[in-house]
Amino acid sequence: MNPSSASRTKSMTISSFAFTASVLACWYVLADIVPASSTLLRTIVTLIPVIPLVFLFRAAIGLLYNRDGKEAGGERALQDQLAEVQRVASDNVARLLHPGAHAGKHMRPAHRRYMRTFVPAMIGYVLVLFASILLLKKIGSDGSIVLRAMLSLAPVVPIIFVCKALIQFLRDCDELERQIELESIALSCLFTGLIFLCLGFLASAELIYLDGALVAIWVFPALCGLYGVTKCIANWRYR
Amino acid sequence: MKSRVRELREKQGWSQGELADLLDVSRQTVNAIETEKYDPSLPLAFKIARLFNMRIETIFLEG
Numbered sequence: 001m002n003p004s005s006a007s008r009t010k011s012m013t014i015s016s017f018a019f020t021a022s023v024l025a026c027w028y029v030l031a032d033i034v035p036a037s038s039t040l041l042r043t044i045v046t047l048i049p050v051i052p053l054v055f056l057f058r059a060a061i062g063l064l065y066n067r068d069g070k071e072a073g074g075e076r077a078l079q080d081q082l083a084e085v086q087r088v089a090s091d092n093v094a095r096l097l098h099p100g101a102h103a104g105k106h107m108r109p110a111h112r113r114y115m116r117t118f119v120p121a122m123i124g125y126v127l128v129l130f131a132s133i134l135l136l137k138k139i140g141s142d143g144s145i146v147l148r149a150m151l152s153l154a155p156v157v158p159i160i161f162v163c164k165a166l167i168q169f170l171r172d173c174d175e176l177e178r179q180i181e182l183e184s185i186a187l188s189c190l191f192t193g194l195i196f197l198c199l200g201f202l203a204s205a206e207l208i209y210l211d212g213a214l215v216a217i218w219v220f221p222a223l224c225g226l227y228g229v230t231k232c233i234a235n236w237r238y239r
Numbered sequence: 240m241k242s243r244v245r246e247l248r249e250k251q252g253w254s255q256g257e258l259a260d261l262l263d264v265s266r267q268t269v270n271a272i273e274t275e276k277y278d279p280s281l282p283l284a285f286k287i288a289r290l291f292n293m294r295i296e297t298i299f300l301e302g
Contacts, residue, residue, distance in 0.1 A: 174264040
């Protein structure tokens with residue numbers, strides 16, 4: 001892969017993440033912060049995810065066409081280009097997660113196998129989450145309890161694949177990587193428990209109000225976020 | 240624990256990545272062993288010793 005297509009693929013990866021993050025942020029801002037009366041503000045907020053989407057399309061078009069604007073398909077099959085996009089995209093994500101292990105090198109088989117499950121599962125999670133929220137809103141309280149329960153739990157299915165990928169990765173990685181992973185998981189569990197224990201004490205003293213459902217939903221994302229932070233620290237220690 | 244892995248690797252003219260491939264570990268692991276931030280397990284130490292055709296105690300020294 002030449003440098004320009006590598007940077008375009010990198011740009012595609014970053015844009016995809018920015019798009020997902022901005023959609024989630026907009027959804028939260030529209031639901032809780034922006035008043036329903038302010039149509040202009042709501043329109044502006046709704047259009048924010050379009051910005052990373054434009055960059056995503058720009059990078060994708062740039063990758064399929066060369067600098068002169070001529071179609072690159074004559075030189076290489078589209079399938080090969082897409083395979084390269086997938087390989088470099090997963091390479092970039094892995095470099096973000098394992099900075100020490102991938103300095104300028106291709107991924108080891110353990111990381112490649114992990115990313116092959118992790119990336120589609122996370123994309124699936126975002127899609128299933130949106131579909132589940134939309135369908136639950138559409139059905140309302142009229143639908144059967146079984147159907148509503150199934151729709152509510154649908155986003156957990158791709159997360160199970162993420163857990164499976166992580167377990168497989170822990171078995172495949174080498175001894176130092178496993179030590180780093182286990183240290184990060186242990187510390188993130190401790191910190192998450194500590195944070196939610198503090199929140200629980202504050203809520204029981206009626207100093208803050210906590211919605212039980214919201215707290216239950218945020219435990220796993222908090223664990224994942226803290227795992228990312230503790231892993232960066234652990235990686236830095238052994239660099 | 241003091242390690243002579245870097246010295247032995249450089250003598251062979253291998254990069255950290257090449258040694259990592261030979262030992263089936265990550266480059267980060269090789270770097271951590273060389274910089275003495277991580278002590279390898281006994282099976283990995285044996286693997287290193289076999290690769291350099293030396294005894295473990297001549298590669299890893301008490302320090």
